[in-house]
Amino acid sequence: MISCFDINCNVAFHSKLYTDALPSGVDSILNSISNQLPGKIYLLTGSRNVYKMSLVIMYQLLKRNMHVVLADGANSFELYSLTRQAEADNVEPYQILQKVFISRVFTAYQMDGLITSGVSSFMKQINSRVLFIFGLLHTFYDDHVSIKDSIQSLERMKLALDSMKEEGVSIVLASEFLVPSKKDKTVLFKKMTYMSNEIYKLDDELLKLIPIRRV
Numbered sequence: 001m002i003s004c005f006d007i008n009c010n011v012a013f014h015s016k017l018y019t020d021a022l023p024s025g026v027d028s029i030l031n032s033i034s035n036q037l038p039g040k041i042y043l044l045t046g047s048r049n050v051y052k053m054s055l056v057i058m059y060q061l062l063k064r065n066m067h068v069v070l071a072d073g074a075n076s077f078e079l080y081s082l083t084r085q086a087e088a089d090n091v092e093p094y095q096i097l098q099k100v101f102i103s104r105v106f107t108a109y110q111m112d113g114l115i116t117s118g119v120s121s122f123m124k125q126i127n128s129r130v131l132f133i134f135g136l137l138h139t140f141y142d143d144h145v146s147i148k149d150s151i152q153s154l155e156r157m158k159l160a161l162d163s164m165k166e167e168g169v170s171i172v173l174a175s176e177f178l179v180p181s182k183k184d185k186t187v188l189f190k191k192m193t194y195m196s197n198e199i200y201k202l203d204d205e206l207l208k209l210i211p212i213r214r215v
Contacts, residue, residue: 030061052081069213072105074138076174103118108150141183147185
């Protein structure tokens with residue numbers, strides 16, 4: 001787990017994250033994360049823009065002086081979008097970026113190991129109680145990963161995330177909707193929804209998060 005200053009971040013976007021008002025649906029998630037004990041799992045799904053919407057939430061938490069941790073399995077972290085938004089808000093970018101800690105994930109086994117063995121202790125070290133996970137299922141859709149191994153990994157990660165929730169950690173899962181090449185892996189998305197307390201679908205046209213389920 002390293003600071004975002006120590007990696008070559010994705011530079012696909014160079015615009016700030018939003019214009020004047022926060023996208024609809026963001027406020028309720030922010031308020032819940034700020035006040036909710038124990039924590040919850042929030043699933044944001046839809047197009048690939050769910051990652052940018054997640055960065056909107058992340059940026060607002062960083063402005064509130066919260067440290068956040070990101071497990072990025074979708075290679076979708078946009079350092080420059082956070083920087084541009086900070087500059088637009090007359091906030092020193094360093095004050096925002098120094099509170100982001102990122103681990104890039106390239107295989108299903110790396111994601112499993114990070115969530116079940118590494119991230120919780122690291123978050124305690126930096127006094128963080130917000131975990132973002134981008135593309136939880138991306139690496140499990142790899143044809144080389146069996147459906148049996150995928151399901152077992154998800155079950156282990158669910159136990160780890162549930163334990164973190166009890167300790168007050170909130171988890172934001174951002175996952176674009178993908179169709180796996182093997183049909184038997186469509187069950188993985190359903191299992192991810194079962195892990196989640198609140199589910200939001202991104203409306204690209206209206207640029208809003210629509211609540212699908214809240215527990």
